[in-house]
Amino acid sequence: IAERLPQIFPEGTEHRNYLIREMAAKTIYVMFYAGAIEGSDCWVRPSQVTDMTDEQALLTDTESRKAWVKMMLSNKKKKPGNPWYAANSREPVRDETIRTGLIPLQAVVVRQGIPTTSSKPTYALQKGFSELFSINLYGDDLDAAIENWQKRYLSKAAITRLKLMKDYGSEDSESxxxxxxxxxxxxxxxxxxxxxxxxxxxxxxxxxxxxxxxxxxxxxxxxxxxxxxxxxxxxxxxxxxxxxxxxxxxxxxxxxxxxxxxxxxxxxxxxxxxxxxxxxxxxxxxxxxxxxxxxxxxxxxxxxxxxxxxxxxxxxxxxxxxxxxxxxxxxxxxxxxxxxxxxxxxxxxxxxxx
Missing domain, CATH: 3.40.1350.80 (BsuBI/PstI restriction endonuclease, C-terminal domain)
Structure with a gap:
């Protein structure tokens, strides 16, 4: 995820620092871990990102992931041993990474009908965006998939800016x-x-x-x-x-x-x-x-x-x-x-x- 984010959001992308940093990669990982992908009716909340641990992240079998999601959303949530982030880091995850970075670019979708003050999980990966991280996608196929996603989901202004960034950022020619x-x-x-x-x-x-x-x-x-x-x-x-x-x-x-x-x-x-x-x-x-x-x-x-x-x-x-x-x-x-x-x-x- 960390390797592909700079490709998906190249130089010139608005708020790129929020989109390619480690916190963004970990946020997306937790959404995958919880199965929070558009159409699945599974959602995450920022506390699941901050409370994730390295030990839990390695338990990738279906039963372990389901048990973790259930425990994280219960009223009897266990305190994680060594969480990825402090509890007060929920705001940067929510306000910077998700709301300022991923949602405006349609990389993350929001659950409808839930009050903004609710503690219920409300975020999931947009389906097309999630497919860009397939391990079976690489090389020219990956480049083509990223370009197609950008054309479909980024605004015309954003696409123009990325193109100009590429044109004026190239130093390949001899003069x-x-x-x-x-x-x-x-x-x-x-x-x-x-x-x-x-x-x-x-x-x-x-x-x-x-x-x-x-x-x-x-x-x-x-x-x-x-x-x-x-x-x-x-x-x-x-x-x-x-x-x-x-x-x-x-x-x-x-x-x-x-x-x-x-x-x-x-x-x-x-x-x-x-x-x-x-x-x-x-x-x-x-x-x-x-x-x-x-x-x-x-x-x-x-x-x-x-x-x-x-x-x-x-x-x-x-x-x-x-x-x-x-x-x-x-x-x-x-x-x-x-x-x-x-x-x-x-x-x-x-x-x-x-």
Whole structure:
């Protein structure tokens, strides 16, 4: 079970940490042990997971399992010798592993007609999900079964996110080709940073900018991949590679109807660390204002692979107010870290988002 969970719930799955940890594997094991599979009319409650012991788990014959279930659900339940978890661990099993992790992804079904405050057992494995753990299923057959289950039971948004996670998480190719807004092709060394850079230019730019241009693109080791000197000169921006420049500088040239409003988007790509924090934002703002740009024509973006990735979790507390965060696996969405000089009510923000 522990080996297959990361395959069933790959990188990019929401609340993946709850779904692939040991507690999840043990929860699923207890459901199998008790025969709690959709259609069997057998159910478990969290206390059965916390009270299970290694000794009991080894007694896999039918009579031993039935006797254990009967004893665990009786009023004269014996105190287990060395339980898997402390009694107060029932909440993480119920609230994190089952309710937050497994139920939303339809891996676990809930017994109907039972009050939420009832102590009766109410959880069972969804039948299709339970079949993914068959010992007779392996290799290509296992991969196909997992993919079919994901397509059938995960939401469209979840499937899209997993696909993009796979596409932008692959480092198998010898180089990463990026197609610029003007059709030009550039190559970067393979790696997670290059894949996120590709997503920024190919996915973010056309979605969030009216008329995007790539002014600057670099990769690890400050290697300059692309630099539009003519555009930089026209904008009055001094692009000095010896200075601390971001990974990507995008420019939105707007359109005629908008009065050719120009927006310079300083972008940091974070595969491990290095987001746009307060200090980084100040440095980049100084660079632009020295070139004569109004701060209102500047934007600051930190690009990540996915919300569930460790780099984002590590960086979120550092992200500068007045900047944006974007994820290549959810290209249609953006986090706006707004800053306001005066108090703003949620009603006005809500209306602004409609």
């Amino acid at each position: 990463v080709q990026i197609k610029f807004p003007d059709g030009a092709i550039r190559k970067l060394e393979p790696g997670p940073s290059s894949l996120i850079s590709k997503a920024v230019i190919e996915e973010f730019a056309p979605r969030f900018l009216k008329k995007p241009k790539v002014l600057w693109l670099s990769e690890s080791g400050n290697k300059v991949v692309a630099q539009d000197e003519a555009l930089a000169k026209a904008l009055g921006l001094q692009i000095d590679p010896s200075r601390t420049l971001p990974d990507i500088i995008l420019v939105d040239l707007g359109d005629d109807s908008s009065g050719l409003e120009i927006l310079v988007v300083f972008t940091e790509v974070v595969a491990s660390d290095g987001p746009i924090n307060r200090q980084r934002k100040e440095i980049l703002t100084t660079l632009a204002t020295e070139a004569g740009f109004d701060p209102e024509h500047l934007a600051f973006l930190t690009a990540f692979l996915d919300r569930s990735s460790q780099p984002f979790k590590k960086s979120i507390s550092e992200l500068a107010w007045g900047s944006y965060a974007w994820f290549s696996t959810e290209p249609d969405y953006i986090i706006d870290l707004r800053e306001h000089d005066e108090s703003v009510k949620l009603t006005s923000l809500s209306n602004r988002n409609k």
